Amino acid sequence: MMFIWPWALGLLLLVPLLIWLYRLSLRPPAESVVLHPDVAMLARASRRAQNWRQHLSAGLYLLALVMAVVALARPTLPVLQADPRAAVVLAVDISRSMQATDVQPSRFEAARAALRTFIRELPEGMRVALVTFSRDAQLVVPLTTDRGRLLEAVDFLDLNLGTAIGDAILESIMALxxxxxxxxxxxxxxxxxxxxxTDGRSLAGVDPVEAAQEAARLKIRVHAIGIGRASDGAVPGLPEQYALAAQFDEEALKEIARVGDGEYFFVDSAAKLKEAYRTLTRQMTWRVRRDEATAVFSLLAAGLLALSLALAQVRRRVV
Incomplete structure (x- = not known):
């Protein structure tokens, strides 16, 4: 913790003085001395009566003063935020094969849910763009820090024919x-x-690996996520004519990630997809910003003071 006005912490030197004055106030005045036939018994009773509860109100009051002094010094706390220069493009496959149900409830719905989670968990200040691709690629949302706009765009995604992965990479490059x-x-x-x-293989447009090479030339990192399956066979929820398109080219995706100096993820469940996006979130470029926390310590001091006065009032109550 750092302070904008550290000199104000010098007031904490008064704390030992306040403790000494409090202990002094607990001593009975000389005028209150009386004769008692059994002094030893009186001393034992006095020790039993003196427990920590009788000092709780004073302790809370002292702690409230300490918090008030800390607030006066204007403390600051570190807050992680994204580098404002950083930007990321989410390129999402919206081909018809995304309606397959081998990933529950479907590849498309699992992708939308994961995108929503990713957008909500983005570091503050991160700029994000959304690109969709099927037979061609389209920039749906240019770089923005408006999470609401991104979430709304995800909600309105719709499926189409075709898969043009290379075009999606080139469109994403232009958005950065x-x-x-x-x-x-x-x-x-x-x-x-x-x-x-993506959940498929590129069936149109530019060669995906060549597009990844262009990204590498421009110092852009490319991560690839393959969702669904890479094996042959019928795909649940899809007609037979979509079977080939729904089996993504895993070797091509691995090569895209290698050339683009990124990571490749194979996911076959909604949970794994969300975890892949969370892993990538943790790799974002962060920086530390210091925010003033005076209000937090002021509220804490006020709460402790109110509690101290309430306890003192209870102790004064005569039953």
């Missing part, structure tokens, strides 16, 4: 800041990344 804006960073790739989610 140019290399000239990131060139001075120690690692320009840490400020620009693409998270590609």
């Amino acid at each position: 800041p140019p290399l000239s804006e990131r060139a001075e960073a120690p690692d320009p790739r840490s400020l620009a990344s693409i998270i590609l989610l």
